[in-house]
Amino acid sequence: MTENRDALATTPARDVALACVEAGIEAGHPRTVVRDAVSLDGGTLRIRDAAGGEASYDLDGYDEVVVLGGGNAAAHVAAALEAVLGDRIDGGVVVTDDPAGTERVTVREGDHPVPTERGVEGARAVLSAADDAGEGTLVLAAITGGGSALLPAPAGDVSLDDLRAVTDGLLASGADIGDINAVRKHLSALKGGRLARRAAPATVVSLVLSDVVGNDLSVIASGPTAPDGTTFAEALSVLDRYGVDAPASARERLERGAAGELAETPGPDDPAFDRVANHVVADGRTAIDAARDAAAERGYDPLVLSSRVRGEAREAAKTHVAVAEEARATGDPVSPPAVVLSGGETTVTVRGDGEGGPNQEFALSAALELAGGGSEVAVAAVDTDGIDGATDAAGAVVDGATVDDADAARAALADNDAYPYLAARDALIRTGATGTNLNDLRALVVE
Template sequence: MIDDRDRLAATPAHDVALSCLEAGIEAATPERVLRESLSVDGSVLTVAESEYDLAAYDSVVVLGGGKAADVVARDLEAHLEGYVDRGLIVSTAPVETGTVETVEGSHPVPDRDSLDGARRVFQRAKGLGEGTLVLAPITGGGSALLALPAGEITLVDLQTTTEALVESGASIKEINAVRKHCSAIKGGGLARAAAPATVVGLLFSDVVGDDPGVIASGPTAPDETTYADALEILDRYDVTVPAAVREHLEAGMAGEREETPSDPGVLGHVDNHVLADAWTALAAARDAAREAGYEPLVLSSRVRGEATEAALSQLAIAEESGATATPVEPPAVLLSGGETTVTVMGNGDGGPNLEFALRVAVEQPDDVVCASVDTDGEDGGTEVAGAIVDGETLSNPQRGRAALLENDALSTLEASSAVIETGPTGTNVNDFRVFVIN
């Protein structure tokens, strides 16, 4: 799974860190997750603890989107053994499927393909009857991949707004609150279009708290946010957006546009199941650390805030453990998940996990190895998953500090041969960090 793994595993501690990453990502793959959370007995499909008699429906349709949604669709076809009649999924690098059509879109900024794919998914949802069962794989990345602007908002407007929000330092929950109110398919829009068909959301969470309304901006879930909330977020982070976007939101706040559905009763035909989340990966990594002879401690699955600040906080805990055996006695592994952010001030290349790792490397810690990756294999807008660092990664820590100011973690860590590359992993349960303390 990890390219050039032998070189990256320079010490036993590096090897343990990489093994924890691999175990966590593997546990969150759709193949593994569906095998553990979905079963078919005769014609009865069981998802978590809910049952659906496939024979009672006229047709079974798969509609959704996200970085891992295509892999979920492919594995659904295998599990359901011919019950799937048709479907359409939008993903970044679609895998080959049988019955379900997969099309390519763009992430993290939507493109024309994202718009066209989302429009086709939306159109296929409309007009379905009570005799249809819709299985909806929704995974991280779906906010950009299912891009269907509402009202007079254009694709360019949506692209500009997305870029500004991502660089503002706003949390993903706040970003998605704005996205939901600029979209016809998000914020319950897909599920509302599919009524009265039965909709079963199969969710892979890449957000802190696993709120179905936040995952991929909640195409199948009720929305607790409002147009007023979206405007307040833009103002709080001083985000400048195109006039069409602000006018659309202001019209919604004035009651001139329909609000996203907040009452779960409006989407009474929908069941949403979160099948995988940060804990899926963390639990597997914890087991891998224990098997390697290290005492594991999960700090949190809900880490958020600026990546560099989170890095210093977690490094401080690792150093404390090394010095005083508190809160865990070495040899130990600290684990965390969640989603950190980066307020972009420079013009470099990087992402939250690269900045997290670089901030740790700048401190040149003793007897600590840190690995930080995005479980989908792409950190921010880069094509690398993250990086693995220790106290000797940087020959010149001052250059590392300068790179952080320019948001240019990628080039610095590449020069130090510290980046982790996996390619698309087929899953997405957010940031995943490992500290190994000797």
Template sequence: MFHHRERRARTPAHETALDCLEAGITAALPKEVVSSTVDLDGKTFAVGDAAYDLDEYDRLLVLGGGKASGGFAAALADRLGSRLDGGAVVTTNVDTAAAGPIDVREGDHPTPTERNVQATAEILERAGSATGETLVLAIVTGGASALWCAPATDLTLSDLQRTTDALLASGASIDEINAVRKHCSAIKGGQLARAAAPATVVTLAISDVVGDDPSVIGSGPTVPDASTFGDALAVLDRYDIRDSVPESVVDRLERGADGELAETPDENDPAVAENEGDWHCLANGRTAIDAARDVARERGYEPLVLSSRLGGEASEVGRVHAGVAAEIAAGGDPVERPAIVLSGGEVTVTVDGDGTGGPNQELALATALELADTGTDAILASVDTDGIDGPTDAAGAIVDRESIPPDESETARRALAENDVYDALDDRSALLRTGYTGTNVNDLRVLVVPAAD
């Protein structure tokens, strides 16, 4: 999975860290997830505790989006076989050969492009063809908010591109970003379900959102939206980016806040309310953490799950992990060494510089500097489970107290301050590369504190 793995697995502890990461990512792959959560027994389609009699429907469609939606579509096509009538999904890496009758379209992430718009238009067209006798399986995975791109009638693709870039650079959380996206879109915030009404819409999600809020994952295309135009405006003001987004976007949000435009579907809208109980989260960050914990135990380490819901500034979270490692090494709290501390969630970066890097890379570099300062013998491996950390070709990085030599410490600190950590880590062979993994359940971190010498 990891390119040039042998260079990163230079000690048994480093190897264990990589094994934990690989197990976590593999457990969240759509093929594994569908195999363990979805079943077809004769005429009955079952997911979780819910069951659907396919004889009650004359068509079964799959409509989806997200970085994992291609593999998700292929797994569903394999499981449903001849019962499936077709569908369309938009993803970042296309493998159409295995998706049966489901058309897999390629889009771009995180900034949408024209091919996102074309693919989303196809998905909305298919949704619009649904009837009361259609069962729609809406698959939603991380990255769907960008890959599903349907500009509202008074906006353009360029408007959404500039708005997306401003939001991503602002340090806003994913729910804040999506509050804006929903009110600039014709598919987000319950509007896919509205387009498919009166069909039965069953949502199958692989969550990349801390807490698995259905209205945040993929910007909640099939569920009620509690956010408003006023909330979206408040995000622009909170991060002082009104001047960074197009005037057309600000004008739309202001008109909506003044009541001139209809809000996204809320809990009283029958198009989403009737399907509210048909939303199923099949995998999330905890899925990856649990698999990594099993590997830790197998290797003789005492595992501790710090949290699957960590957020905040990446460099600060990295320093916290270094502090936890130092405490374990010094006194055996909160767990005796040899220990592995696991965490997940989604950290963010407030961009002040103009360099290259990503949240997991910044977290790793901050951890490495802190481990060096305290002389703590520990390894930290941190990745985005989709294989793409920020706008780079790296999934994240693996570091220890020797990753940054003393004579390079100040240069590394400047790189961190300038959001330019990619080269600093690449020069030390610390970057981890996988390419697109085929899943997306947020960040996964493995902190290894080996036994004392």
């Protein structure tokens, strides 16, 4: 899975760290997730979600079954559903940046993390298919992380370039994903429950792979099939709070909506959701649990620190290293040999013009804290979709020998330029597209 594993696994600790994150990524792949969560019993479709809940749907009660959706893992979800349901699926369309072979569902390619015109065209195809759905249609919606960028669907007078500019400004500001998506939802014709509204009165059953802390359905892929509790006014306040200079068309749309001139995104009481069910079939905890098992199998005592870590990446790294230091010094909160695991979604407030991503900044900050400490502690931090920031690396693996020039490392962090620093030290983890997106995953190995 890790393309450059031989160059990275140079110590036992680094090898174990890589094995843990690889296990987490594999556990989140749709071929694994759908196999475990979805089954066909005669004419009955059964779905078991990540929390253990179950639901069933009588396929004989529908005229057709179609698959719609988008995200990094959407094509793999469609392919896995075809493997389970076969000719019970009548068609559909999904948009992704990681295509997979399908026989009945059309796969359209888009781009992530920066939306492009082909994503817009794919989103139009999804909306058109939703419009064609009738009361006798069962829509299986593949909703996964990355859907916000892959299903852009700019609304009204907002152009794709304007949508990009707003998103770039929000990402650079350090805004969390809930705030970012509150704005995206109000600039889109598909997000914020609008896909469900377009598909009504069809029955919509969403299979959701969550990349959001807490699994807020209205935030995952900007909630195309979930009720939206945010408003145009709140979206405006996000721009103001983070000082984002949005293009005129975007701000004008939000202002018109706040003034009541545009219809709000559908909320929890909207009849569009009368026949909608959303099932989270995998999330960050799915990856962490698999990483925990991988650590235990190798003789390490695993400790799950949290699946909900957020905030500035470089600061979160310092806390994680402090936990590893405490474990080595006192045996608390876990006695070595141990692996400390965490998930969630850290952010970066961009102040420089370098290249990198949250997991690379986490790794470089951790390496600075560990500098000179040898190989007794190794840290691997990845985005499970294989794309950290807008780079071709999933993240990085580091230890006490990674930083050989502390001043240069601090300068790289100050300029948000972790990528070249880590690349020069053979620390970047390259996986390519992983077929999934379950947020960030980190493993700290304490020998």
